[in-house]
Amino acid sequence: MWWLALLLHTSFAQEFAAPVNPAPPDVSEKIEHTRASISEDERKGREALSHLFLINKKVRDIARRQEQLNQKLLSQEASVRATAQDVQGLEVRAEQHKVMLNKRLRQLYQERSQDDFHWLFTAQSPVELERNHRFLRRMIDSDHKQLKLYIDALRDLKAKRIELKSLVTRLAFMQKQAQSQESELTAQMREKSKLIADLKKSKDVKLRKLKGLRDQQKDIGDMSYAFFEKKGVMHPPADLPVAREYGTFVDPNFHFRLTHKGLFFSSMRPAEVHAVFQGKVVYAGKLPGYGRAVILDHGDNYYSVYAFASQLKVREGATVQEGELVAMTGSSSPLFGPGLYFEIRHFTDAIDPRPWIKDSVIKTAEK
Numbered sequence: 001m002w003w004l005a006l007l008l009h010t011s012f013a014q015e016f017a018a019p020v021n022p023a024p025p026d027v028s029e030k031i032e033h034t035r036a037s038i039s040e041d042e043r044k045g046r047e048a049l050s051h052l053f054l055i056n057k058k059v060r061d062i063a064r065r066q067e068q069l070n071q072k073l074l075s076q077e078a079s080v081r082a083t084a085q086d087v088q089g090l091e092v093r094a095e096q097h098k099v100m101l102n103k104r105l106r107q108l109y110q111e112r113s114q115d116d117f118h119w120l121f122t123a124q125s126p127v128e129l130e131r132n133h134r135f136l137r138r139m140i141d142s143d144h145k146q147l148k149l150y151i152d153a154l155r156d157l158k159a160k161r162i163e164l165k166s167l168v169t170r171l172a173f174m175q176k177q178a179q180s181q182e183s184e185l186t187a188q189m190r191e192k193s194k195l196i197a198d199l200k201k202s203k204d205v206k207l208r209k210l211k212g213l214r215d216q217q218k219d220i221g222d223m224s225y226a227f228f229e230k231k232g233v234m235h236p237p238a239d240l241p242v243a244r245e246y247g248t249f250v251d252p253n254f255h256f257r258l259t260h261k262g263l264f265f266s267s268m269r270p271a272e273v274h275a276v277f278q279g280k281v282v283y284a285g286k287l288p289g290y291g292r293a294v295i296l297d298h299g300d301n302y303y304s305v306y307a308f309a310s311q312l313k314v315r316e317g318a319t320v321q322e323g324e325l326v327a328m329t330g331s332s333s334p335l336f337g338p339g340l341y342f343e344i345r346h347f348t349d350a351i352d353p354r355p356w357i358k359d360s361v362i363k364t365a366e367k
Contacts, residue, residue, distance in 0.1 A: 027216050034210045035226050038203055039300045042228075045199040046347055052192040059185050065178075093153050227277055227298040231356050234276045237306055237342050238329060240265035244336055246352040261350035262305070262343035264336045265329070273306050273327040273340055276357075281318045281326075290341070291332040296320065305343035308333045 210229065243266035248259050279296035282303075287293040290307035294314060297303055310330030314320060331338035344353045 027213055031210065031213050034206050034213065035300075038206045038210070038226075038228065041199050041203045041206070042300070042346070045196055045203075046349075048192050048195045048199065052189065052196065055185060055188050055192060059189070062181050062185060065181075091157060226300055227279075227302040228300060230277060232358065234357050235274070235323065236263075236265070236357050237276050237304075238265045238267070238271050238273050238340050240267045240271055240329070240339065242266075243339065246350075246354060258335075262341055263353050264333065265340040265342065266336065267329040267339045269338075270310055271329045271340075272325055273309060273329060275320045275322055275324050275326050276304055276344075278319070278321045279304070281314045281316050281320060284312050284314055284316050291330065292327070294326045296326070301347045303343075303345040305341075305345065307341040307343070308339070 207229070214229075242263050244260055244264035246260060246262060248257055250257055273294075275296055277296075277298050279298040281294060282297045283293065283295035285292070287307070290305070292309040292312055293305060293307040294309065294312055295303055295305050306327050308330050309327035310332075311328040312326070313328070314324075314326045320326060327340075329338065329340045333339060333341060342353060343350050344356055345351065
């Protein structure tokens with residue numbers, strides 16, 4: 001990534017730190033200390049946002065796993081219900097077998113005397129004896145079958161009860177695990193969000209303090225201002241209408257959503273492009289996806305990008321002042337035609353340039 005290479009450049013913020021006209025040392029030191037503290041807050045904020053991004057990713061992963069878990073839970077609950085019904089059915093069958101066997105045993109007990117079985121041995125012929133023998137064997141087989149069914153039913157009932165207990169235990173564990181993960185991530189998100197809010201509050205307080213110090217140092221030149229101090233008062237890089245804002249839009253031809261990370265200024269003829277703030281040229285040349293481009297390093301990890309130029313008016317390593325000519329607009333933008341594509345980046349992240357430019361000087365292209 002070309003932004004990674006940019007971050008390796010030595011920050012030149014100190015080049016702009018020295019005031020044009022010397023100011024009281026204590027005020028200058030306070031300004032530099034406050035500026036450095038704001039820059040450190042921004043670094044910590046970016047680090048916290050990075051952690052928050054990772055946490056959000058984990059939350060999305062947990063949400064996906066939660067969805068899968070919910071499906072498993074529904075399946076497990078269905079299994080529990082089905083198993084519970086099986087257990088109930090087996091209990092009914094076992095009770096029926098028990099009643100039947102008790103009844104049979106009572107019958108056998110009542111017919112225990114030999115006289116009660118005399119009919120088995122009063123056969124008058126071998127045929128009658130064989131018939132009586134077969135009847136006795138069927139009776140014994142029936143009793144044996146009923147006893148076996150009862151034993152099998154008890155065995156199945158025991159197995160189903162064990163299975164039901166296992167399913168209920170697993171279901172409870174899965175629910176507890178999901179709740180635990182969700183609670184942990186929610187706590188982490190709350191912690192990181194609070195840290196970011198505290199850093200923003202700290203930065204706002206220090207910016208107000210810095211403004212107060214500036215009021216004490218009326219004779220200091222613009223060269224000593226930090227990029228973040230000029231938010232909302234910068235002039236646009238070109239005196240042209242804005243044709244495309246920062247954010248997402250739908251391609252009119254192919255109907256897919258695209259992310260636009262800067263502002264596009266429309267121009268039917270070559271127009272001058274000026275630096276929005278003093279800085280050092282860290283790149284000037286052709287850049288894949290950006291055409292001819294100029295990248296300025298403004299210190300404190302802030303960069304501005306001027307792309308799709310027809311001509312470049314500066315070279316790498318040069319130091320430029322606010323408003324200085326850096327390029328001419330071109331016609332190489334594949335999506336929006338002739339004009340200038342402009343970005344502001346903090347570290348490697350593109351941020352909306354709109355809040356940095358004075359509203360009253362921004363033109364909007366007619367639809």
